Amino acid sequence: MRANLRVIRALGVRSVRQTFRRPQLMAPIIVFPTLLLAVQTGGAAAALDLPGFPPVDSFLQFMLAGAMMQSVLLAGNSGGIALAVDIEMGFTDRLFAAPISRYAIVLGRLMGTAALGAFAGLWFLLIGVIFGAPIEDGVPGALLALVLVVLTSMAMGGIGASIALRTGSASVVQGLFPFVFVILFLSSAFFPQELMVEPAKTIATVNPLSFIAEGVRRPIIGGESAGDVAAALAAIAGIGLIALWLARGALRHRLRTGG
Amino acid sequence: MSRAANRATIAALMTRARNEILRVPGAAIPGVLAPTIFFLGLNGVFGNLIQLRGFNADNYLSFIVPVSMLQGAGFTGAATGVNLARDIEGGWFDRLMASPAPRWVLLAGMALSASARALIPAALVLVVALALGASFPGVLGLLVAALLVMGMAATAAFWGMMLALRYRSQSAAPLMQAGMFLLVLLTPAYAPIALLQGWLHAIATVNPVTKVLDAMRQGFLGGVTWSDTWPGLVAIAALMFVLGAAALRGMNRFSARA
Numbered sequence: 076m077r078a079n080l081r082v083i084r085a086l087g088v089r090s091v092r093q094t095f096r097r098p099q100l101m102a103p104i105i106v107f108p109t110l111l112l113a114v115q116t117g118g119a120a121a122a123l124d125l126p127g128f129p130p131v132d133s134f135l136q137f138m139l140a141g142a143m144m145q146s147v148l149l150a151g152n153s154g155g156i157a158l159a160v161d162i163e164m165g166f167t168d169r170l171f172a173a174p175i176s177r178y179a180i181v182l183g184r185l186m187g188t189a190a191l192g193a194f195a196g197l198w199f200l201l202i203g204v205i206f207g208a209p210i211e212d213g214v215p216g217a218l219l220a221l222v223l224v225v226l227t228s229m230a231m232g233g234i235g236a237s238i239a240l241r242t243g244s245a246s247v248v249q250g251l252f253p254f255v256f257v258i259l260f261l262s263s264a265f266f267p268q269e270l271m272v273e274p275a276k277t278i279a280t281v282n283p284l285s286f287i288a289e290g291v292r293r294p295i296i297g298g299e300s301a302g303d304v305a306a307a308l309a310a311i312a313g314i315g316l317i318a319l320w321l322a323r324g325a326l327r328h329r330l331r332t333g334g
Numbered sequence: 335m336s337r338a339a340n341r342a343t344i345a346a347l348m349t350r351a352r353n354e355i356l357r358v359p360g361a362a363i364p365g366v367l368a369p370t371i372f373f374l375g376l377n378g379v380f381g382n383l384i385q386l387r388g389f390n391a392d393n394y395l396s397f398i399v400p401v402s403m404l405q406g407a408g409f410t411g412a413a414t415g416v417n418l419a420r421d422i423e424g425g426w427f428d429r430l431m432a433s434p435a436p437r438w439v440l441l442a443g444m445a446l447s448a449s450a451r452a453l454i455p456a457a458l459v460l461v462v463a464l465a466l467g468a469s470f471p472g473v474l475g476l477l478v479a480a481l482l483v484m485g486m487a488a489t490a491a492f493w494g495m496m497l498a499l500r501y502r503s504q505s506a507a508p509l510m511q512a513g514m515f516l517l518v519l520l521t522p523a524y525a526p527i528a529l530l531q532g533w534l535h536a537i538a539t540v541n542p543v544t545k546v547l548d549a550m551r552q553g554f555l556g557g558v559t560w561s562d563t564w565p566g567l568v569a570i571a572a573l574m575f576v577l578g579a580a581a582l583r584g585m586n587r588f589s590a591r592a
Binding site: 097101102103106107110111114115116117118119120121122124125252254256257259260261265266270271272274275276 | 371374375380381383386394505507519520522523529531533534
């Protein structure tokens with residue numbers, strides 16, 4: 076058990092270092108969501124005047140949860156790409172040959188993705204505070220949002236890891252990059268669901284990412300949060316279970332066939 | 335080298351770029367699809383902004399389609415820079431530099447290939463937009479849009495190549511993409527300039543791509559006039575000239591160091 080924990084820690088630290096050293100992996104997690112946050116906040120801030128827009132301090136305050144969602148989705152994708160690169164280069168095969176749990180190998184990668192999710196969450200909370208978007212529920216609210224972001228990054232990282240394990244191809248995982256935005260735009264991450272345009276509006280009502288975004292947003296913009304947080308946790312658990320099931324199958328397939 | 339040889343070199347580089355798409359279509363799909371996904375996503379998310387007082391369009395699809403076409407051009411051009419970095423890393427570019435072809439011909443070949451490739455994502459966005467109800471810009475509006483998309487792709491290619499020649503690594507890819515991302519979106523991309531927040535309003539006012547976007551947008555929102563077209567053409571020509579000169583300088587430095 077202790078040996079497995081050491082493996083998970085070592086692989087998690089490696090995963091984080093790898094991301095910080097490679098701009099290609101870091102840019103989608105921090106740079107692009109920050110740029111999009113700035114552009115959307117400046118370009119669509121007038122939306123606050125639309126009838127039905129929820130009461131918020133500023134459009135930036137509303138958008139913080141969306142930026143965090145974008146960041147964790149892309150962190151999951153980047154984690155998958157990095158794992159696929161490890162598979163292509165034979166690093167994962169060497170790990171499989173070592174006397175350690177196979178699940179520890181995947182969990183190590185997920186811990187790295189979780190750490191990046193925490194970093195991204197803190198980054199955007201800090202941006203909010205610096206640029207005048209207060210966290211209405213204070214420090215407990217910020218912590219709650221962070222926990223949800225970290226759990227989401229692990230669930231999304233699980234999806235990325237299982238695709239990497241199944242295909243073993245970095246370009247295939249990278250090819251999923253646009254679909255991250257499909258999921259994101261078809262949720263209420265960037266705009267109130269009631270004010271979206273059909274068919275995005277209807278799809279957003281059943282998109283699990285909408286529930287997570289609302290759960291993360293609620294402590295930031297204030298208001299009764301228990302229901303939104305519970306729904307977010309349920310959505311994260313659902314995605315996590317699917318990721319677990321996919322990763323288990325992919326890992327077994329890789330160990331059985333070697334590719 | 336004679337003019338005919340220069341033309342043949344440019345044609346060969348363009349053929350190579352085309353072959354990359356034909357032989358590895360999977361690699362090109364994300365770049366082709368991404369602008370359309372952004373277009374559909376932005377319309378779904380921000381489509382109701384047209385209800386705002388002062389929004390000078392009655393159809394958000396028509397308002398946003400030129401932005402996505404320019405985004406596609408920007409990313410296609412930036413991909414040319416990434417491909418050049420890959421060729422530098424792999425040593426293929428050294429062989430190109432050893433050829434008697436003038437440096438500007440090599441740059442022109444790669445930039446023109448980006449211009450031609452940019453028409454693919456632009457056409458896809460346009461077809462999807464028209465199918466969903468965007469206004470047809472007319473033949474003249476379409477020609478202006480195509481010309482500006484090609485110019486934007488060449489601008490982005492020069493930018494990407496300049497960075498590739500400087501950093502000589504595909505690690506510079508995010509910088510290539512982020513530069514174009516900002517250049518296109520720090521404009522009245524989501525809403526008319528009067529509705530932008532103060533800081534973005536100030537940047538969009540001086541960003542030359544605002545003129546390019548205005549020139550493209552006119553056909554989708556109304557009629558095409560020369561007075562709305564020439565500032566866009568001048569802006570894209572100026573961007574191409576400045577970034578093309580910088581890329582040429584980078585290439586000369588690269589060969590001097592090599």
